[in-house]
Amino acid sequence: MRSFPDIRVAPKGISETVLRAAFVLVFGVTGFLLGREAYFSLLSPHFANETLQLVFLIFSPVAGVVAGLLLAPLAQALFESQLSQAEGAMERLTPAEIAGGAVGLIVGLLIAFLIKGIVFELISDFGRAGTYVAIVLYLIVAIFAAYLGARIGAKIRIVPVPRGAVHGNADGVPKLVDTSTIVDGRIVEIVESGFLEGELIVPRFVLRELQAISDSVDALKRTRGRRGFDVLSRLQELAVVEISERDFSDMAPGNVDARLVRLAQELGAKLVTNDYNLNRVAHVEGVAVLNVNELANAVKPVVLPGEELHVAVIREGKEFHQGVGYLEDGTMIVVEHGRRLIGEEADVVVTSVLQTVAGRMIFARPKREGVAT
DSSP states (O other), X not given: OOOOXXXXXXXXXXXXXXXXXXXXXHHHHHHHHHHHHHIIIIIGGGOOOHHHHHHHHHHHHHHHHHHHHHHHHXXXXXXXXXXXXXXXXXXXXXXXXXXXXXHHHHHHXXXXXXXXXXXXXXXXXXXXXXXXXXXXXXXXXXXXXXHHHHHHHHHHTSSOOXXXXXXXXXXXXXEEEOHHHHHXXXXXXXXXXXSSOSOEEEEHHHHHHHHHHHTOSSHHHHHHHHHHXXXXXXXXXXXXXXXXXXXXXXXXXXXXXXHHHHHHHHHTOEEEEOOHHHHHHHHHTTOOEEEHHHHXXXXXXXXXXXXXXXXXXXXXXXXXXXXXXXOTTOOEEEETTOGGGTTSEEEEEEEEEEEETTEEEEEEEESSTTOOO
């Protein structure tokens, strides 16, 4: 199991205290300076009485400080709310979008800096008040330019990110796991045996689909969904499992397969599945697929005509005279003239092997003479 270094994180209460103190200090000092400037620019020319001038000289900065302290908690709450939304949005972005957004942000700030001289020149004739207006106007322009640059950069992905470069997989390619693979459960043994290495990515919309299966009114589906969560817990003990927050709001909510294919394309990931239809769609879209069913069929032992097998015949076959049994790996054996052997174990001789889309099927006949009817 992968071990992580001991990382010490500052308590949440301390960080909140520091942030609150910073807002109080900034807004308090700003209120003091604005109150003092308001007195000298607006109030002092209208008072000839020295006593009133002294009163307002003290009152104006104090009033500015009080107003700043009252606004500080509101500004802090707004800042934390916007920061939380920004963090959520960042988690849903791909590395290429983040890189493109960063470049767009820098370009937007550069453009704002270049037009700063034009803004200040237009309002330079309005004195000190014009300077304040110019500063506010420049800040608005800079914020707008930075925001617009980041959005455009994220959309066009200015900086290309090599496929698999951001994931710490042994083969450099992330593995995207779908719902059918989790519910199936065989991926646990595959990872445990070392045939599937590196980081596994489970999208949030797959977890939502798994949750919907777990909450189904159908008892069988509900059991399969809950088993899927047990499989996920086991996978987290065996490998690095990343929950991807990437979603696609422009796609239909229930179209999980299309979302998986698109996410695999963006991440350059291989898709781990045992869903036949998703397998075909992924191949058409050029996405590499690791099919659990194909792997299971590939590692089954080769059985040739003429070989002898020992099998338990448990039920009737499609034809009246047939009996059906199964090997330990789940391979179906159709025993010709094996109806009378139902409920017994018998030695059979393989006559032919048929490979189908659903798997492999073996046809055999009883070894004992005198059984056929």
